[in-house]
Amino acid sequence: MRNLTLLTDFYELTMMYGYFKSGKMNDIAVFDVFFRQTGSISYSIFCGLEQVVEYIENIKFEKDDIEFLRKQGVFDEDFLHCLENFKFTGDIFAVREGTVVFPQEPLLIVRAPIFQAQLLETAILNLINHQTLIATKASKVCYEAGNASVLEFGLRRAQGPDAGIYGARAAIVGGCVSTSNVLAGKNFDVPVGGTHAHSWVMSFESELKAFETYAELYPDNCLLLVDTYDTLKSGVPNAIKVFKKLREKGHKPVGIRIDSGDLAYLTVKARKMLDEAGFKDAKIFASGDIDERIIDTLKDQKACIDSWGIGTKLITSFDNPSLGGVYKLAGIYEKGKLIPKLKKSDTAAKITNPGLKKIYRIYDKNTDMAIADLITLFDEKIDETKTLTIFHPEETWKQITIDNFYVKELMVQVYKKGKLVYNLPTLKEIVAFSKADKETFWDEYKRRVNPQIYKVDLSKKLFNLKSSLLKK
Numbered sequence: 001m002r003n004l005t006l007l008t009d010f011y012e013l014t015m016m017y018g019y020f021k022s023g024k025m026n027d028i029a030v031f032d033v034f035f036r037q038t039g040s041i042s043y044s045i046f047c048g049l050e051q052v053v054e055y056i057e058n059i060k061f062e063k064d065d066i067e068f069l070r071k072q073g074v075f076d077e078d079f080l081h082c083l084e085n086f087k088f089t090g091d092i093f094a095v096r097e098g099t100v101v102f103p104q105e106p107l108l109i110v111r112a113p114i115f116q117a118q119l120l121e122t123a124i125l126n127l128i129n130h131q132t133l134i135a136t137k138a139s140k141v142c143y144e145a146g147n148a149s150v151l152e153f154g155l156r157r158a159q160g161p162d163a164g165i166y167g168a169r170a171a172i173v174g175g176c177v178s179t180s181n182v183l184a185g186k187n188f189d190v191p192v193g194g195t196h197a198h199s200w201v202m203s204f205e206s207e208l209k210a211f212e213t214y215a216e217l218y219p220d221n222c223l224l225l226v227d228t229y230d231t232l233k234s235g236v237p238n239a240i241k242v243f244k245k246l247r248e249k250g251h252k253p254v255g256i257r258i259d260s261g262d263l264a265y266l267t268v269k270a271r272k273m274l275d276e277a278g279f280k281d282a283k284i285f286a287s288g289d290i291d292e293r294i295i296d297t298l299k300d301q302k303a304c305i306d307s308w309g310i311g312t313k314l315i316t317s318f319d320n321p322s323l324g325g326v327y328k329l330a331g332i333y334e335k336g337k338l339i340p341k342l343k344k345s346d347t348a349a350k351i352t353n354p355g356l357k358k359i360y361r362i363y364d365k366n367t368d369m370a371i372a373d374l375i376t377l378f379d380e381k382i383d384e385t386k387t388l389t390i391f392h393p394e395e396t397w398k399q400i401t402i403d404n405f406y407v408k409e410l411m412v413q414v415y416k417k418g419k420l421v422y423n424l425p426t427l428k429e430i431v432a433f434s435k436a437d438k439e440t441f442w443d444e445y446k447r448r449v450n451p452q453i454y455k456v457d458l459s460k461k462l463f464n465l466k467s468s469l470l471k472k
Contacts, residue, residue, distance in 0.1 A: 001054055001057070001058045002054075002058065003058050003059075003060055003062065004055050004058065004059075004123055005058075005059050005060060005061055005062075005065060005086075006065055006068070007055075007122065007123045007126065008119060008121075008122040008123060009121075009122045012118050012119055012121055012122055013069070013074075013075070013119075014074065015118050016079075016115050016118050016119060017074070017075050017079050019114055019115045019118070020078075020079050020082060020115060021079070024114060024115075025082075025113060025114065025115035026113045026115065027113065027114050027332055027333065027334075028090075028111065028112065028113060028114070028332070028333040029110075029111070029112065029113070029114035029117050029118075029329060029331070029332050029333075030109065030110070030111050030329070030330045030331040030332075030338065030355070030356050031109070031110045031111075031117050031120075031121070031327055031328065031329055031330065032106040032108075032109055032327070032328050032330045032352070032353070032357070033106065033107050033108040033109070033110075033124060033125065033128060033325060033326070033327050034103070034104055034105055034106050034107055034325065034326060034328075035103055035107070035129075035132070035323050035324050035325040035326070036103050036104065036324050036326070036349050036350070037103040037349065038320065038322070038323070038324040039319065039320035040140075040319060040320050040448075041103075041136060041320055041323065042102075042445070042451045042453070042454075043100055043101065043102055043136070043441075043445065043446070043451075043454065044100075044101050044102070044132050044133075044135070044136040044323065045098060045099070045100060045101070045132065045135040045136050045138075045139050045173060045174050045434060045438075046094075046095050046096070046097060046098065046099045046100075046101045046107050046128075046132055046135075047097055047098070047128070047131035047132045047134070047135035047169075047170045047173045047174075048097070048127045048128040048130070048131035048132060048166070048170070049094050049096075049097045049108070049128075049414070049424075050097065050424050051127045051131070051166065052092075052094075052108070052123075052124055052127050052128065053414065053420060053422075053424060055123050055124075055127060056088050056092075056120070056415070057420065059086060059087075059088060059119075060086070061083040061084055061086055065083075066080050066083060066084060069083070086116070086119070087418065088112065088116050088120075088415070088418050089112065089113065089116065089417060089418035090110060090111055090112020090113065090116055090117065090415065090417070090418060091110075091111040091112065091413065091415055091416055091417065092108065092109065092110055092111075092112075092413070092414040092415040093108070093109040093111075093358070093411045093412065093413050093414065094107065094108040094109070094411060094412065094414050095107055095108075095359070095410045095411055095412075096410070096412060096425075096430075096433060097173065097425070097430045097433075097434075098135075098173055098430045098431065098433045098434025098437060099410060099433075099434070099437055100370075100434075100437050100438055100440075100441060101132075101410075102373060102454055102456045103349075103456070104349075104353070104375070104393075104456055105359055105373060105375060105410075105456060106353075106357050106358075106359065106375070106411075107128065107132075107325070108124065108128065109330075109356070109357070109411070110124075111356065114332070121327040124327065125325055125326070125327055127166075128323075128325055129322070129323045129324075129325040130163065130166065130167070130170070130323075131166055131167075131169065131170040131173075132170070132323055132325070133170075133317045133320070133321075133322065133323040134166075134167045134170035134171055134174065134314070134315065134317060135170040135171065135173045135174035135434075136174065136317075136323075137171075137174065137291075137313075137314055137317040137320070138150070138152070138170065138171040138172075138173070138174025138175055138176050138314060139174040139175055139434075139438065140292045140446075140448065141174075141175075141176075141291060141292045141295065141308075141310055141314055142174060142175030142176065143175075143292070143438075143446050143448075144292040144295040144296050144299075144448060145292075145295055145308055146299075148305060148306055148307055148308060149177045149306075149307045149308070150175065150176045150177065150307070150308045150309075150310055151176060151177060151178050151179070151180070151193055151285075151307060151308065151309045151310070152167075152168050152171040152172070152176040152178070152179040152180065152181070152310060152311075152314060152315070153179075153180045153194075153287060153309045153310060153311035153314075154167060154168070154171075154180075154181075154310070154311040154312060154314050154315025154316070155168065155179075155180060155181045155184075155315070156311070157311055157312040157315055157316060158315045158316065159316065163315070164181055164184070164315065165181065165183055165184045165187065166184075167315045168181040168184035168185075168188075168190075168315075169184060169187075169188050169190075169427065171314060171315070172188070172190050172427060172431060173427070173430055173431060173434055174434075175431075175434075175435070176310075176314075177191065178190065178191035178192060178193040179191070179192055179193070180192065180193065180194045180309075188427050189426075189427065189428075190427060195214075195218075195221075195223045195224070195225065195257065196214060196224075196225055197225065198225065198227075198228045198259075200214065200225075201225065201228040201229075202228060207228060207229055207234055207235065207238050208238045208241065208242070211224050211238050211239060211241075211242040212242055212245070215242045215245070215246055215253075219246055219249065219251040220251055220252070221254060222242070222243070222246060222251070222253045222254055223253075223254040223255055223256065223257055223283075223285065224238075224239045224242065224253075224255075224256050224257070225256075225257045225258075225259060226238075226239050226256045226257065226258060226270070227258050227259050227260050227261060227266075231258060231261060231266050231270065232266065232269050232270065232273070235256070236256065236269075236270050236273050236274070237273070239253075239256050240273065240274065240277045240279065243277070243279055243282065244277070247278075252281070253279065253282055254282070254283060255274075255282040255283030255284055255285060255306070256270060256274070256282065256283075256284055256285070257284075257285040257286070257287060257309070258270065258284065258285070258286055258287075258288075259286075259287045259288045260288050263286050263288070263298055263303055263305070264298050264301035264302070264303040267284050267286065267303045267304040267305050268302065268303065268304050270284060270304070271284060271304035283306040283307060284304055284305055284306050284307075285305070285306065285307045285308070285309060286298075286303070286305045286307075286308055286309070287308070287309030287310070287311065289311075289312060289313060290308055290309075290310050290313065291310065291313035291314065291318060291319070292448055293448070295308060296448060328343060328352045329341050329343075330342075330352065330353065330354055330355055330356065330357070331354060331355055331356060338355065338356060340354035340355040340465060340469065341354055342354040342466065342469040342470070344470065348394050351466075351470070353375060353458065353462065353466060354462075354465055354466055354469055355377050355378070355462065355465060356377065356378040357375055357376065357377060357378060357462065358375075358376060358377075358378050358380075358409060358410075358411050359373055359374070359375055359376075359409070359410040359411060360373065360374045360376060360382055360407045360408070360409060360410070361373050361407065361408050361410055362374060362382075362388070362390075362402060362405050362406075362407050363405060363406050363407070363408070363440065364404070364405060365404045365405060365406055366404065368440060369440055369441070369442060370440045370441050370454075371402060371405065371455070372390055372400075372402075372454070372455035372456070372457060373410075373454070373455070373456045373457070374390055374407075374457055374458070374459055375456065375457070375458050375459065375462060376458075376459040376461065376462055377459065377461055377462050377465070380459055380461060380462075382407050384405065384406050384407060387401050387402065387403045388401070388402045388403075388405065389401045389402075390402070390455065390457040391457060391463075392455075392457065393456075393457055393458045393463060396463075400455075441454070
């Protein structure tokens with residue numbers, strides 16, 4: 001496990017020093033992690049909690065860390081000595097990894113001495129912002145792909161090793177079935193896949209010889225890249241020749257991959273050629289700067305594609321490169337009582353929600369589909385035996401009354417008084433959970449174009465608290 005203690009912005013340390021010198025370091029604070037509506041993101045798939053736990057479990061200011069900070073000439077020796085004994089002693093609540101989440105909802109809550117909670121800000125945002133962003137992009141790609149499988153191919157285009165490794169993990173959470181990233185496969189026990197590149201074909205005296213050699217090496221996993229020279233005049237015919245030889249020997253070819261050109265036209269023609277040659281079960285894989293928009297367009301054109309290899313535009317979340325997650329103070333305890341805090345802004349979306357909170361998801365009993373999310377104060381309970389009226393947190397005249405419903409709390413306690421109390425699920429369990437969670441949302445919330453806005457409302461008690469603070 002890596003020690004990421006100094007994975008922080010310098011101002012977190014200067015604030016910690018300020019708390020230390022002013023006698024506030026042991027004041028208990030509540031911080032919320034959430035994201036605002038940005039770009040094409042109408043919903044997200046929460047991801048990265050396991051890495052947050054790994055980070056917290058390994059926080060330790062080593063001797064060389066202390067020496068580095070000493071050289072900055074900003075901190076006194078008492079403060080540096082305090083850092084030597086740093087240990088997280090607070091509480092953390094979070095939604096489960098793989099959960100469908102929405103703007104303004106608290107995804108993770110830290111309740112701890114402000115000295116400790118301040119240090120965690122940057123690293124938590126770094127870990128959650130990135131993985132949640134990539135898991136969300138993967139979810140959108142996989143949704144458009146429908147029944148076709150999606151493979152994550154982005155390592156070489158990722159912004160560094162960590163982005164490639166943890167981006168691959170997030171892509172699996174989002175719905176991809178495998179990754180090309182071997183280290184990610186090893187670290188997270190997920191399927192890895194890949195066949196050959198154009199360089200393999202070009203290294204032989206002929207395309208046919210390259211295909212024949214590959215088939216000899218992998219007779220039961222023969223997937224051939226057919227667009228090195230001429231997809232329809234050379235690549236597919238040569239693949240068919242090799243497939244016939246494989247079949248004569250009792251092997252079943254997997255199919256072909258096309259990485260360039262007019263994928264709609266080429267895949268339709270290739271499908272016809274494969275079918276006429278007796279290889280109706282041979283799959284057609286497509287790759288090459290694809291994302292959910294291109295998938296949607298190709299499906300409209302009746303492209304014959306069974307699997308998608310998605311690289312650059314997935315691993316970089318090409319159209320929306322930042323989630324915009326933030327870490328905001330929501331309250332300070334004074335003499336054991338929580339004093340709620342609120343950030344005011346002329347922009348309604350930037351006004352924060354005060355207090356210690358939790359999220360209820362409301363489901364229709366008849367369909368088991370999600371109706372709305374309700375952010376409440378931590379001590380609130382919802383009576384499922386009574387009708388429930390919820391209203392838009394800004395346009396309050398928009399109201400609905402719900403009956404015949406049930407609710408689920410989305411957040412679990414991860415740390416209690418500094419001790420890890422949550423059994424982290426395996427990645428396979430997270431994937432299964434996320435898939436089931438997405439199925440509880442109607443398609444109108446998940447569609448790419450003009451998605452319906454899912455209701456995320458505040459309880460009346462929380463709304464009144466927020467309103468009273470704003471009036472002050």
